[in-house]
Amino acid sequence: MDEQTIVALIAVGVFILVGFPVHEFSHAWAAYKLGDSTARYMGRLTLNPRVHLDPLGSVVLAVSAVFFSVFIGWAKPTPVNPFNLRYGRRGESMVAVAGPLSNLVMAAAVAIPLRLIWSDLQLVFTVGGSLPLALIYNTAWYFVLINVFLFMFNLLPIPPLDGWRALTGLLDARLAFQLRQVEPYGLLLLVGVVLIGGRYIVSFAFFIFDLLTGGARPVGLPL
Secondary structure, eight states, rough: OOHHHHHHHHHHHHHHOOOOHHHHHHHHHHHHHTTTTTTHHHHOOOOOOOHHHHHHHHHHHHHHHHHHOOOHHHHHHHHOOGGTTTTTHHHHHHHHHHHHHHHHHHHHHHHHHHHHTTTTTHEEEEEEEHHHHHHHHHHHHHHHHHHHHHHHHHTTSSSSSSHHHHHHHHHHHHHHHHHHGGGGGHHHHHHHHHHHHHHHHHHHHHHHHHHHHHHOOOOOOOO
């Protein structure tokens, strides 16, 4: 296992403790603000990682990072009762996009110092010459990348992803009902899209990543 894989796994651990809770809390907070207290009553309106943890989703995230150099995973879905939400199905769309948007916000926030460091060659050498600084920098680099990947992945309009709920909430009721007939086949559709269009998704994810970070890349860890 090379050094960058080890750093990627450290970033996965940080994401499980920070990224997943923020994502699911964002769903719960948006639902609460729109009138649904289901997540709050079930103890999900919190940043405590234990209540959001899905063991399988966390393992998939780690395995995809190590063996496929992509980042796919999930936390425990946040319970939402759409009948309690203001604005009807539009409210359901707002709740759905709150999670992926939180990933984009986290990515943008952590990308700021990465962009500043990468734009200054002296800072790059300083960071690359210190093991603690290099570990922090590289972990932050992977943290941004994971957030961008999950922002993209979750917005795919395929059941059961957030993008699907956002799409069906924006369509008229009859068309949304017709589209929901494909939901039992959502997993097959998702696998098909990833297999056929995965490289395009990855390319677009790196395009967004480079926009945020200014093209920053990991630094070598000093021995």
